Amino acid sequence: MDVPWFDLFRLVFILSTLHFTATFKQGTCYFPERWEGAWFQSGVRAPVLIEGPRLSTKGRCLGSDGDKFLMVDEKRACYRCVVIHEKHKNVLQYKETFCHGRDALPTLCSLITGDALLYSLFRENASPVSCPFRGPFTFTYNRGHGECRSPVSNIDTCTEDSKLLLSYQACPDIYGSESTVEELQCLASWKEGSVRYLVGQIHHHHVTSNEDRFRCFVYEKTTPSSENAEGIDYRVAQSGDATCNGLFSATEGSRTMTLRRGNSSSAQPINKCRFPSWIANFNHWHTLDFSQSFSFHHRNSTLRIGNSSGIEMKVLCVQVKHSREEEHVVLVTHFTMGCQSGFNCMSFYRRDGHVAEIQIGSQTNRLEDACSTPFFNKSSLPYITLVTSSSDRATQPCPYMGKFDVTNVVRSDEANFPKEARLESDSAYFDRRMRSRRYTKPRVEDWDFRRVKRLDQSSNCDSKSFSSLVIGCNKMDTMEFNTECTTPDLITAYSCHGRWEENGTSFLITTPISRAHGARKFCFMYKELGPNVVAFSTSSYCNRLIQPGITGDLIFNLTNRGKCMETNSSIRARPISIRWLIIFALLVLIIRRSTYAPWIFR
Ligand SMILES: *[C@@H]1O[C@H](CO)[C@@H](O)[C@H](O)[C@H]1NC(C)=O
Numbered sequence: 001m002d003v004p005w006f007d008l009f010r011l012v013f014i015l016s017t018l019h020f021t022a023t024f025k026q027g028t029c030y031f032p033e034r035w036e037g038a039w040f041q042s043g044v045r046a047p048v049l050i051e052g053p054r055l056s057t058k059g060r061c062l063g064s065d066g067d068k069f070l071m072v073d074e075k076r077a078c079y080r081c082v083v084i085h086e087k088h089k090n091v092l093q094y095k096e097t098f099c100h101g102r103d104a105l106p107t108l109c110s111l112i113t114g115d116a117l118l119y120s121l122f123r124e125n126a127s128p129v130s131c132p133f134r135g136p137f138t139f140t141y142n143r144g145h146g147e148c149r150s151p152v153s154n155i156d157t158c159t160e161d162s163k164l165l166l167s168y169q170a171c172p173d174i175y176g177s178e179s180t181v182e183e184l185q186c187l188a189s190w191k192e193g194s195v196r197y198l199v200g201q202i203h204h205h206h207v208t209s210n211e212d213r214f215r216c217f218v219y220e221k222t223t224p225s226s227e228n229a230e231g232i233d234y235r236v237a238q239s240g241d242a243t244c245n246g247l248f249s250a251t252e253g254s255r256t257m258t259l260r261r262g263n264s265s266s267a268q269p270i271n272k273c274r275f276p277s278w279i280a281n282f283n284h285w286h287t288l289d290f291s292q293s294f295s296f297h298h299r300n301s302t303l304r305i306g307n308s309s310g311i312e313m314k315v316l317c318v319q320v321k322h323s324r325e326e327e328h329v330v331l332v333t334h335f336t337m338g339c340q341s342g343f344n345c346m347s348f349y350r351r352d353g354h355v356a357e358i359q360i361g362s363q364t365n366r367l368e369d370a371c372s373t374p375f376f377n378k379s380s381l382p383y384i385t386l387v388t389s390s391s392d393r394a395t396q397p398c399p400y401m402g403k404f405d406v407t408n409v410v411r412s413d414e415a416n417f418p419k420e421a422r423l424e425s426d427s428a429y430f431d432r433r434m435r436s437r438r439y440t441k442p443r444v445e446d447w448d449f450r451r452v453k454r455l456d457q458s459s460n461c462d463s464k465s466f467s468s469l470v471i472g473c474n475k476m477d478t479m480e481f482n483t484e485c486t487t488p489d490l491i492t493a494y495s496c497h498g499r500w501e502e503n504g505t506s507f508l509i510t511t512p513i514s515r516a517h518g519a520r521k522f523c524f525m526y527k528e529l530g531p532n533v534v535a536f537s538t539s540s541y542c543n544r545l546i547q548p549g550i551t552g553d554l555i556f557n558l559t560n561r562g563k564c565m566e567t568n569s570s571i572r573a574r575p576i577s578i579r580w581l582i583i584f585a586l587l588v589l590i591i592r593r594s595t596y597a598p599w600i601f602r
Pocket residue numbers: 138262263264
């Protein structure tokens with residue numbers, strides 16, 4: 001008996017809605033487009049969706065007046081007034097009436113009482129905003145059982161200015177104090193009267209639900225003139241749940257914090273110097289293999305180091321340690337990576353117009369330590385060779401113009417390669433925990449070597465092997481390895497970029513001339529052994545432990561056969577030894593299989 005009555009009631013209701021809509025011309029009420037999306041409300045399980053005229057938990061909007069919305073709940077067949085305030089693009093707050101019978105918007109809205117509950121909606125997947133205060137700070141906190149002052153807790157800045165890292169300490173005398181680290185991501189901040197609010201998400205391994213993740217804060221900045229400031233910079237109160245309810249001042253909350261800019265060196269204002277202009281003049285640099293990029297910002301005072309992982313290290317110049325010569329500058333720098341920060345020492349070497357090298361010491365918390373051993377040892381740290389992104393166009397004449405015999409091309413095996421140095425190469429300044437993980441994978445070079453071993457019987461290029469090298473003859477800036485092999489894959493020309501010398505060993509940056517190979521560069525290291533003999537080694541970076549002619553990725557000695565004009569038979573092919581054939585076969589295989597071996601081009 002109930003059912004038909006109910007249906008009848010619904011029919012009447014729907015008709016009356018139509019009538020209502022028609023009379024008040026209020027059928028087409030849409031929420032602002034910027035509100036659309038999924039929102040979190042404490043205590044509501046499914047996301048609250050705002051879309052067109054719908055607010056998923058309240059129904060459909062029939063009419064609006066400013067921030068007041070007349071909502072019809074079609075399931076329960078009743079009407080209510082919802083007043084929605086946009087506090088921030090990521091935060092909405094609303095009050096509402098109970099569900100009533102049909103009435104006009106102003107009448108319904110007048111039923112909202114002063115003590116009606118205020119609900120907060122926090123946008124899910126919100127794009128973060130800059131936090132209103134930037135660390136580093138020291139702080140004390142209170143969870144309702146007394147102030148945890150000793151040991152003092154810390155707030156660190158993160159690379160992203162939307163994040164803060166809060167490291168709480170446990171105080172033995174304070175019940176409920178706990179040693180824990182929380183990352184706070186700021187999502188919204190706004191001011192209401194004299195009260196400043198912040199909404200953020202807390203990331204911590206215990207925190208798994210949005211109910212635990214979203215928190216509201218009230219904060220106040222103390223002014224230097226305010227009484228009892230005592231070096232306090234901010235007072236912050238945190239909500240106990242995922243709402244902003246019950247937060248009225250920065251001194252009352254489920255948890256309160258008092259932030260001070262510490263007087264430890266790490267809390268002092270930094271950024272007192274600039275990177276040398278000869279390096280910062282080019283905004284973008286990268287390593288020879290493109291695995292890391294170095295870019296300068298903010299009037300040469302900020303350096304960002306990035307790699308394919310997307311984790312950036314932000315580096316600020318803090319102190320110039322040494323810059324007697326223009327070519328070599330040592331700086332103490334402050335870095336932030338993710339939410340870690342500290343100091344390290346950086347030594348910049350100008351090698352050539354488009355080539356520079358950097359040594360980076362290990363991380364320390366104390367500015368004073370950064371450039372001293374064991375954090376920075378010039379003779380053991382690897383050099384990171386950098387080229388500008390415009391270096392491709394900046395070729396230079398190659399060294400040793402003329403024609404050369406190439407003797408004895410050897411590809412290094414693991415036995416004679418200084419592996420230690422290789423592992424150190426680009427990670428010395430990164431976290432040691434990351435390093436161990438990183439090297440469990442076989443390196444590209446190792447794979448190449450295995451491939452070579454496995455396939456060394458077969459060769460489809462049975463002609464002559466590399467027999468000569470022509471430098472600077474056809475073009476001043478080009479080195480060409482000659483071969484009479486007909487394999488079309490085999491192009492072996494390099495263009496020359498910057499070069500420099502250290503203690504009798506020269507370093508030359510080269511680019512393979514090949515479309516397929518991208519712009520990856522190589523470091524050639526060479527040393528004169530006698531009047532007409534030069535020992536050469538190539539490597540993917542300028543490894544100081546490589547001895548030209550003895551170690552390296554590819555090793556060979558060159559013997560001068562004359563000047564460019566002497567196009568004569570002296571350097572023509574000679575009888576080929578079996579050993580040569582094998583080596584050449586290996587080269588061809590490397591060439592065909594690898595995108596990394598420096599000789600190879602399609
Ligand atoms: C700050 O400096 C005062 C004296 O200047 C010193 O007593 C105090 O230990 C310092 N605090 C920190 C955190 O370094």
